[in-house]
Amino acid sequence: MTPAPDSQPVVIVGAGPAGAALAMLLAERGVKVTLVEAARDFQRQFRGEGLMPSGLAALEAMGCGPLLARLPQRSLSAWSFHLHGRKLFRVEEPMEGQRPCTLISQPALLEALLERASRDSGFQWRQGLSVVDVIEAEGRVAGVVLSDGSRLAASLVVASDGRSSLVRQRSGLELERQNSPIDLLWFRLPSHPRFESDNAFTMLLGEDGAACSLFHGAQPGELQLGWVLSPGERFERSPQAWGEVFAAMAPDWLAYHLRQVAPAISAPLKLSVQVGCCRRWHRPGLLLLGDAAHPMSPIRAQGINMALRDAVVAANLLLAPLMAGDTAAVDTSLEQIQAERLPEIQRAQTLQQQEARQAQLLRRSPLLRRALVQLAPWLGERIGHSWRQRQIPLRQGLATVEITV
Incomplete structure (x- = not known):
């Protein structure tokens, strides 16, 4: 024009x-x-x-x-949560409507x-x-x-x-x-074939309260991993050491992959939130x-x-x-x-x-994490339903936004 x-x-x-x-x-x-x-x-x-x-x-x-x-x-095909290497719950995409998170x-x-x-x-x-x-x-x-x-x-x-x-x-x-309670370290690493067919946004919480999430990004063959950095935490580790840290939190199939690809894990990028x-x-x-x-x-x-x-x-x-x-x-x-x-x-x-705040409560409470691990077979689906309902406003938006010109 x-x-x-x-x-x-x-x-x-x-x-x-x-x-x-x-x-x-x-x-x-x-x-x-x-x-x-x-x-x-x-x-x-x-x-x-x-x-x-x-x-x-x-x-x-x-x-x-x-x-x-x-x-x-x-x-994304789903959102998957794991505590101490065990699945807590999984919520499939799309959660509502026809659009998955992309x-x-x-x-x-x-x-x-x-x-x-x-x-x-x-x-x-x-x-x-x-x-x-x-x-x-x-x-x-x-x-x-x-x-x-x-x-x-x-x-x-x-x-x-x-x-x-x-x-x-x-x-x-x-x-x-x-106030923001966290910063992030961002890593890139080779993908696993499972993520090619089932790209679940996978959240891991370890026995010591360490937390990270990983998923297959837009670029082929590459996983992205965000590590939650606690205030004052030091992060001078070799790629091999990071691979061990990540693997300790993961289910067996993913832990094996993380150890195998550890030499190829990128140097972390710190993202100040x-x-x-x-x-x-x-x-x-x-x-x-x-x-x-x-x-x-x-x-x-x-x-x-x-x-x-x-x-x-x-x-x-x-x-x-x-x-x-x-x-x-x-x-x-x-x-x-x-x-x-x-x-x-x-x-x-x-x-x-x-x-x-929900995430911080889990990270800071070993007793709560252990209880959830033990009760996951009975409560996991109910916890997943509650989590899903909380996500809908953040996914769909909280106002009507349309082009009028």
């Missing part, structure tokens, strides 16, 4: 899920958009892959169904969204340049300064530059942090979206799903005032975006906290 002559330029900082999706949606509807990304490619060590039904529905609402079908992906390569997704945005003449892509400051004029954010010294003027700046958002810091909007929400997501001329506004816990992969849903709502409310060149109406729409998105974000973070 050719940009309308009076449409006002938008600068989006950060080409993650929120930024890339919003850039595509606005550009396709005639808004002049410049998307700025500091990284030179999308291949960083860790990018979340877990798309819940809520995130898949958001992408389908954007018209990305055919696009999704072409991307590297793998659906692991999709995020770099491939971002590249596809960018390719679609690039078809429109009003879209500009500035890669490998970071934002170093914001431009202010008459009480409004009026653009950004890039690391090469260039200045981009804008009627609206959208900061989707992650949980450590520099734009947020430069603009004086504060993140109210919540940050959770919080800004009291205000906006100033005149500026909007925060995704992790810049509300960094999520990794529990049930809410970060990417909420970011995509943010982009849909932002596009709905921004399009008309941007096309009209009405800055006062743009600023009013920023308030409306936060008002519409905040209840779902707050509720999702509350549910994540509840899940974290």
Whole structure:
């Protein structure tokens, strides 16, 4: 679509899920958009892959169904919980409806969204340049300064530059942090044939309270493993030693595999978990979206799903005032975006906290773990049903999000 002559330029900082999706949606509807990304490619060590039904529905609402079908992906078949190497319960996918949780390569997704945005003449892509400051004029954010010294003027700046958002810091909007009891170590290792046919998200809890989860990601032949890192825990171990630690928590078939592939286990990547929400997501001329506004816990992969849903709502409310060149109406729409998105974000973070407390109780109570192991043959199915019911809101979303423009 050719940009309308009076449409006002938008600068989006950060080409993650929120930024890339919003850039595509606005550009396709005639808004002049410049998307700025500091990284030179999308291949960083860790990018979340877990798309819940809520995130898949958001992408389908954007018209990305055919696009999704072409991307590297793998659906989950179940969620399987093990205590001391014994199965506690298993819940099959899909839990409800027709959509299972699906692991999709995020770099491939971002590249596809960018390719679609690039078809429109009003879209500009500035890669490998970071934002170093914001431009202010008459009480409004009026653009950004890039690391090469260039200045981009804008009627609206959208900061989707992650949980450590520099734009947020430069603009004086504060993140109210919540306590997070964990950090994660992230590993990659060769897959087992069983995961090819039965890709169960497998959660392991050991006799000493150690915890990890593993699953087959979007890339072929590769397992991803997240180790829950307790405060102050040291993690200087060889790959062989890590293999032994993981195997000690696993059922026999998986323990054998983990010992066999131990030399090929990657060096761990530490992921510092940050959770919080800004009291205000906006100033005149500026909007925060995704992790810049509300960094999520990794529990049930809410970060990417909420970011995509943010982009849909932002596009709905921004399009008309941007096309009209009405800055006062743009600023009013920023308030409306936060008002519409905040209840779902707050509720999702509350549910994540509840899940974290359940997990912490199990990790800290040897007596409870031993009791569950002994009672699993009789109580496992009931515990699994209770767990399944708690997951449905985090999977389906807690608000209706649809494209209206």
